[in-house]
Amino acid sequence: MLVRYKDFNRVHFHITFLLAVISLFLLKDCKKPDDSLRQAISEQLSLYPESTLQDLYKSFFQDEYGPGHLLIDTTGARNYFESELSEMAGRGNHRIEPCGTGRNFYRVPLDLIKDSIVSKEVFFQAFAESGKSFKIPDIEEWKSKWALILSEIEAVKPDLNNFSSDKESISEMLERGEFVVHHSQSFLQCYDPHYRIMSRDQVQFIKNLLKQNQ
DSSP: OOOOHHHHHHHHHHHHHHHHHHHHHHHHHHHHHHHHHHHHHHHHHHHOTTOOHHHHHHHHHHHHHTTGGGSSSHHHHHHHHHHHHHHOOOOOOOOOEESTTSSSEEEEETHHHHTTSSOHHHHHHHHHHHTTTOOOOOHHHHHHHHHHHHHHHHHHOTTOTTHHHHHHHHHHHHHTTOOOOOOOHHHHHHHOOOEEEEEHHHHHHHHHHHHHTO
C-alpha cells in the first residue's frame, strides 16, 4: 500500500512533536535535582556563612539518614541530651531548619525546651521516633550521592575555607567505610549549635504544638 506524501508528513510531524515534548520533560526532570541541591547549598551558606565543606556534608548526610546512628544506645543518647540541655544557654532560637534539601529530616533547636515551648519528654520522644527507620548507609550508594552533591557545591562555592583538605578527608573517610562527621570548629565557635534531627512527620507534630502555644 502506498502512503500518500501528505499523510507521511503529518505522521512525521506528530512523531517529531511528541519527541520534542518528551525531551522537554526529561530535561526539566534532569534539572530538578541540581536546582534543589544548589538552593539548599545557597541557603545554608546564607544562614551560616562560616560553614565548611564538612558542615555541608553533615547537613546532606543528616537529610539522607537521619539521627538513627545516634540512637543505637538510647540510654547514652538520653544522657547526652540531658547534659547538653543543662550546659547550654537559651538563645531564643526557635527556627526549624531542613537538613540538606529537606526531603526527609530537619534540625529542631533545643531552645524550644529551654524556653518552655516544648517539654523535654515530648521533644526526646519525637527525636527517638525519628530514628526508628534508620538503616546503616550503603557506602557505595552514599558515595555516589555525595559525588553529585560535591559537584554542585563546587559550582556554587568553590572557595570554601579548607575546601581541598575537607574534600580529601571526607573521601578518605568514605573509603574506610565510615560516614559520620562532626561540625567544623569554625561552625561550632561561630554558631554554637544545639539541635536534634527529626523526621518530617515529627516536625509537623512539633509545629502543631508551636501553633497551639502562639
